[in-house]
Amino acid sequence: MPNQSYHLDKIFHALADPTRRSVMERLCRGPASVGELARPFDMALPSFLQHLKVLEQSGLLRSHKVGRVRTCQMEPQALEMTERWLVEQRTLWERRLDRLDDYLIDLINKEKEQ
Amino acid sequence: MPNQSYHLDKIFHALADPTRRSVMERLCRGPASVGELARPFDMALPSFLQHLKVLEQSGLLRSHKVGRVRTCQMEPQALEMTERWLVEQRTLWERRLDRLDDYLIDLINKEKEQ
DNA sequence: GCTATAGTTAGCCGTATGCCTAACCAATCC
């Protein structure tokens, strides 16, 4: 059931690991092969591959294989969705603070009237 | 070692669960007690408490106890940090696309000159 | 065709996660 929430689960989970975030940061600078991506990390290739799989299943990364080399690239749309959620939460919160503000101002004004 | 990256680990991990995101969504509408937060979920209280602990350790949630009731509220600053990371990634990506654009335009212009 | 290169699959292992129940404080309420 790939609904919205499930998708966010995957994306946030994917980003909750420094190796995977690092890969995404690298991919911002352009596509790269698996080996190229793996090089900076002190980790066996199969372990690293699993990280790539997590990223790919979250939709943050796309890849295609040509010959024997698989090239990966970022899928920025997935980031956008996540960003939207975060911004929405913060906005709701701020709106609430505004309402609280209004409420308090109202209260103070009523105090004055008495 | 609570460095920047470690912090992001915690926050993204905290948000990678629908129950915890739901709690945050609720908290956008204002503070609430543990019991109040737990009510919508079909889950034993101790299980739910663990989710709250994860949120609190990530810095997304603050709480204080008065008498026997613990009140929780959102800490929007933690969200901001996460948002910054996401926006930065996307921005870098877009900047890259722009550079690629420039490069291609350049290439086309040189083609024309020949 | 043989060898080196780039990735992949299978399977193991310890720790973390997410759920539960049962038992336990500690304020309130009557």
Place this chain on the structure above:
DNA sequence: GGATTGGTTAGGCATACGGCTAACTATAGC
């Protein structure tokens, strides 16, 4: 002060996660 309410701790259990090695497949290069 005894019962109720709101939350907490302890401990158990199944599954997921993140790492590893070893063995394998498939392309590229000579």
